[in-house]
Amino acid sequence: MTTASTTTPSTAGAPVANARDLALAHYAARGVLEHVLTRHGATFQQQIALRAAVTSDAPQTPDDLLARVHESLKADPADIRATLDELLARNLLVDDGVHLRPTDAGRELIAAVGAETAPFSARIWGGIPTEDLAAAGRVLAVVTERANAELAVLNG
Numbered sequence: 001m002t003t004a005s006t007t008t009p010s011t012a013g014a015p016v017a018n019a020r021d022l023a024l025a026h027y028a029a030r031g032v033l034e035h036v037l038t039r040h041g042a043t044f045q046q047q048i049a050l051r052a053a054v055t056s057d058a059p060q061t062p063d064d065l066l067a068r069v070h071e072s073l074k075a076d077p078a079d080i081r082a083t084l085d086e087l088l089a090r091n092l093l094v095d096d097g098v099h100l101r102p103t104d105a106g107r108e109l110i111a112a113v114g115a116e117t118a119p120f121s122a123r124i125w126g127g128i129p130t131e132d133l134a135a136a137g138r139v140l141a142v143v144t145e146r147a148n149a150e151l152a153v154l155n156g
Helices: 019-039 044-055 062-073 077-089 104-125 130-154
Strands: 093-096 099-102
Touching: 019 044, 019 104, 044 062, 044 077, 044 099, 044 104, 062 077, 077 093, 099 104
Parallel strands: none
Antiparallel strands: 093 099
């Protein structure tokens, strides 16, 4: 009995991605970012929340920012609120009526972290063929969509 091969010449011998590979890649890249963040006295969650405020097209309420960070990290809302409080205490965010706005110091921190991580990102991502990045992007979008759907069911 023979079975048909499921590989094509371009994928023969190539490893098949799985959840562990995705996690290892994420944590390796995150480790580089966290190394830079540590030099600035910032945490990963603080950077995600501050970046959400800095890159927003419109002023964000605390609940808006909490929702954006929760959508990204799936973190406990109480922990996200504590993170927002930390950013306020460090004067990286400012309470402006009903909105939280990034301060100049907050914008400068995001810019500095971006500048410091850029060479690492270039070395990490550089040289990967565009078609491979496109395929990975499509796969990651599907995985994210499916995982979010499963999480929604679990959260009822």
